[in-house]
Amino acid sequence: MLLFLSFMRVGGGGGLGGGGGGGGEGFPIRSNTIMQKYKSIHLRPCWPYLSWVYSWDFGSQNLMKKTSTIPKFKLTASEKFYFNSFVDCNMAEAWIGDTFRIFPGKYGEDPLWGDARDLKFANGRNADEAFSSKKEAFTEPRMPKNVPIGTPGLHGAVWFETVYQDAKDPSGRTLYAVYHNENYPQTLPYDASTGEGYQNSSKWPRGLTGPTSPAAVCRIGIMKSSDGGRSWDNRGLFLEDLNARMILKPHNTSNTFAGGVGDPSAVASGDYLYLFYGEYGYPGNTTPRAITPRKNEAASASALPASA
Numbered sequence: 001m002l003l004f005l006s007f008m009r010v011g012g013g014g015g016l017g018g019g020g021g022g023g024g025e026g027f028p029i030r031s032n033t034i035m036q037k038y039k040s041i042h043l044r045p046c047w048p049y050l051s052w053v054y055s056w057d058f059g060s061q062n063l064m065k066k067t068s069t070i071p072k073f074k075l076t077a078s079e080k081f082y083f084n085s086f087v088d089c090n091m092a093e094a095w096i097g098d099t100f101r102i103f104p105g106k107y108g109e110d111p112l113w114g115d116a117r118d119l120k121f122a123n124g125r126n127a128d129e130a131f132s133s134k135k136e137a138f139t140e141p142r143m144p145k146n147v148p149i150g151t152p153g154l155h156g157a158v159w160f161e162t163v164y165q166d167a168k169d170p171s172g173r174t175l176y177a178v179y180h181n182e183n184y185p186q187t188l189p190y191d192a193s194t195g196e197g198y199q200n201s202s203k204w205p206r207g208l209t210g211p212t213s214p215a216a217v218c219r220i221g222i223m224k225s226s227d228g229g230r231s232w233d234n235r236g237l238f239l240e241d242l243n244a245r246m247i248l249k250p251h252n253t254s255n256t257f258a259g260g261v262g263d264p265s266a267v268a269s270g271d272y273l274y275l276f277y278g279e280y281g282y283p284g285n286t287t288p289r290a291i292t293p294r295k296n297e298a299a300s301a302s303a304l305p306a307s308a
Contacts, residue, residue, distance in 0.1 A: 084135040086118035089159035096228040102130045108157035109146045111186045142231035156183035173228040180262045182216040205252035218262030244285040
């Protein structure tokens with residue numbers, strides 16, 4: 001299910017890469033719920049450069065100002081070239097001065113696929129040069145370390161899905177990366193005192209590598225760089241589903257996610273940043289009575305309420 005959020009930017013905009021993301025310094029996003037219909041989707045007070053969620057309505061004419069500009073593009077033939085580094089996400093990118101920089105790959109702890117330090121960046125004078133970089137030309141940035149269980153900070157693995165460049169910085173070196181984060185009950189066990197984490201049980205759905213492997217839960221967060229992406233500071237999560245929203249056995253047979261929100265892309269337009277992301281659950285909290293078995297995919301799709 002594809003969902004949509006729009007955010008008011010504070011203090012100017014900037015360039016987008018891999019769909020975009022980010023913004024200038026501003027007031028912290030308030031910890032609250034958005035619309036009674038979607039009150040189980042939890043907003044975290046950890047995106048310091050956004051002032052507030054502004055709208056949830058695709059159809060509102062107040063969201064987008066109509067202009068007479070018609071976008072144009074031209075396809076140019078190119079020779080086939082091979083990508084020489086790890087890639088498993090959107091391709092986040094940004095122009096740092098006259099350098100085109102890409103940020104593919106994965107970083108962090110992962111009990112299913114193994115811990116990774118494959119989130120790297122490569123440079124070029126244009127997209128072709130950056131994408132054709134040799135393996136040894138990819139550089140690993142300084143990333144925040146995973147913290148122990150029960151400690152606030154970065155848990156699980158991250159992928160940079162989209163990068164936003166702060167227009168207030170004339171050097172172009174201030175970047176914000178919107179990241180996809182994945183965890184398991186093993187990396188983020190349930191904490192009753194905070195409501196964070198996930199309860200491991202025999203009903204936890206299986207993952208991709210076999211019947212005994214766990215399904216992941218995805219969340220969306222933000223990191224900031226002040227040196228063009230050579231080092232990153234984790235600013236925390238801003239969108240997640242809590243344990244009550246997980247879809248367990250026998251209803252969950254996807255072999256991928258137990259629930260959550262992830263795979264974000266963003267587009268800056270005017271004074272707003274529009275976030276598009278996947279919602280891997282049902283509206284509201286999940287209980288056995290709340291889930292009605294569907295005979296086929298079409299019945300399931302027609303029975304779900306609209307997400308926009």
